[in-house]
Amino acid sequence: MRGTRTLRNVHERIVQAPAETVGALVDRLATPDDALFPTPVWPGMVLDRPLAVGADGGHGRIRYRVTAYEPGRSVRFDTTGDGLGAGWHRFDVEPLGPGRCRISHVLEVTLSAGRFAFFKLAIEPVHDTMVEEIFDNAERAVLGSLPHPPARRPRRALLVNRLLWVRPTGVPVPADARLLHAAFERPDFTDAWRIPLAPGMPRDPRAWRHLLPFTERGAEGDELMLGEDASHLDFRASVLVDDDSVTLATAVRLHSPYGRLYFAVASRVHPYLARRSLRRAHRRVAFAVRPAGERNARAAAQDS
Template sequence: MTAVRNVHERVIEAPAAAVGALLDRLSAADDPIFPTPAWPRMRLDGPLAVGADGGHGRIRYHVTAYEPGRRVRFDTPPDGGLDGYHELTVAPLGAERCRVRHVLECEVRGLLRLQWACVIRHIHDTMVEEIFDNIERAAAGGVARPVRWSPWVRLLHRLGWARPRAIAIPAAAQLVRTSLDRPDYEDAYRMELLPGMPRDPAAWTPILRDAFPVLAQAGGELLLDVNTAGLTARASILVDEHDVTLSTVVRADSLRARLYWAVVKRVHPFMARAMLRRTHRALALAAPSAGERNRAATGRASATGSPDAP
């Protein structure tokens, strides 16, 4: 068993009340500080309050202490191999400055000791510093020295990025569902949309590296003509409130097309998943940070004179 104590802190040039108000929005739909979409979003089974359960990615925890605007503590379940807590606090340093502090204390057992040393600690340190960056962006107007990912963190991020799951072509994908009569093959793969990722299906066309013609667009769905080697094929990119889905339908109308498809269909599922995953990660990394999104939303609200402006 290994005892771990990990501490990060930063002085923010903003009042403690302003930073505390950001802290109170952790896990909300408009969470201004948790570093998503670059990392999995924080989810709780209810509002931020003592007793709420949730986590981010594979990390699970529950809220055991909450002082609005000042402190929140999350305890990790011992059955996960990482028994302890992490805590985020805001303390004033005068009228216009404050200190934000994150403390992780835990006992690490078994193989998790190696995982902590080689993987978890590097990701944890980067994410905490990104939380601090977002606090500065949202409360102080910008961050002078944003955290930079090490090559190791970049590799871990690439390897750990979520993978598409296979589903039936969704009912909402009407364009692709009605695009071919009697298709010989169809599939669909889906990934979750994270906050800040584009909702316009046209932004997702890099999934398909070639510039395929767009046949139609309606209801958040983009239909593309992906005919090749005699195959009649259509691809659909559907973006809804929660997910992005890549669907494909194929019909082989000739002997040449059937022979070609007999080979290609063995690698098609792998390629479709890989292309969707690659584009999903690229768009997540290119998206504005939570702090930038908060600043933009605050600016729009100020311009209209309404805090509820869209």
């Protein structure tokens, strides 16, 4: 087709483990104990059903469908929608003798000239980093540790990661934020912002202790409360963690005309600062999580 280009991107790695063991990891793609996809730093693979021909899903903004699957050996995904272009990508595990195999990933997609340039500039560094981290996770899961330094994360990939990081959305103050509700009988201001948790991210609210630089005021169950008191206002922030998300909710009690004047100005920048703090903490926590290959190594050993 005029004005289009076909891109082919190939990665492969020799793993010192039986093909059956590495292939078992491929079979667990998009499951809760997926040891391959490098979540939560990068988007995880999500499918609408267990891995099988016809399963729909994707990762991030890239959408695809399983079109071929040989358990323990290979799986192919054909793109759907316009998130990338017309094409496919696949994982293959090839035996190379006892205790040794090759895992490979091939992407082939047809793109317009403009999308081809955009892919080379912004998407390819992320794609290459993700695939190499997938291979790292395969080795972590089957060998217990990496026999070499981990894959490097280029600055361009990290920049794209930062720009596309999930953003908080505004929600009502959760009813489960009991400490916050009990803090002030009649707060003068409240708001709440929520961001989803990716696989592997901690559900302990104390892991989010440094979200805001305020004094800890208490913890109960899934909630941690921070806050400060001043002559003009009292401020409380609740960090509430559930199975799917972390919510930052705030409440303010004003004491004086100066406090009301001060907060009339501060309230205009508060939503931006709250969203920014939650998003930065979310990304920082994600980067501190152990790699998927380590978190799910036990499951891999049971399959070997």
